Amino acid sequence: MIIRLLFAALILYALYRFVKTVQSKPAAERRGYYISLIIGLGAAALILLSITGRVHWIAGLVGGALPFIRQYVLKHIYHRLSNGNKNNTQSEQAPPQRPSSAMNQQQALSVLGLKAGASDDEIITAHRQLMQKFHPDRGGNDFLASQINDAKDVLLGKRGH
Incomplete structure (x- = not known):
């Protein structure tokens, strides 16, 4: 019982420190940190449920891997879309004009x-x-x-x- 209370206190302290760290970030960046926190907590809860036998271990494994898969897939899709947009806009439009150089x-x-x-x-x-x-x-x-x-x-x- 004491071990569970200490573990819960440790988790609450870690959440407190995380929120304090996120509060110091610019407002535009905070949303991404909070989304990562929610997804990570969901994955951790799913793994905990699978360890205690309340959820099948395959579901726990898949759920625990989802945040990492999400990060990889979104990065890959963003990279593909940004390269595709660059190629499409460059072929449809005239090349952008650079401002005159103030370099001596x-x-x-x-x-x-x-x-x-x-x-x-x-x-x-x-x-x-x-x-x-x-x-x-x-x-x-x-x-x-x-x-x-x-x-x-x-x-x-x-x-x-």
Whole structure:
């Protein structure tokens, strides 16, 4: 009996700490944390019921795995949809116009990691190497890729195209 009370107290304290942590997050992020909490508690309750013999063990196993499956499936679907939308919008619309670069020569050299007086071949090589590392399709982001492209354009004299 004491062990059950201690276990219940431990769970209540963990819930209290979780809620306090979530309260410190921005309001826009809180909903996702609370949904994860509810799904996790449901899975834990289902596993507990299966351990005590009130639910068949297969149902407990499936229910316990659902939060992990949900996370994987939703991430996969989101990735597919976001890539599909990017491909569809790019093929239907004209390519987006980048705003004119406010980057100067020194900043462009710094972005590409070059020294003043670099040749066109050195600029192109540095650009290619950085884009291979920081391209959005390889785990980089659009901002870094645009900065690298802008730096190349500034150094090769192709401003505002």
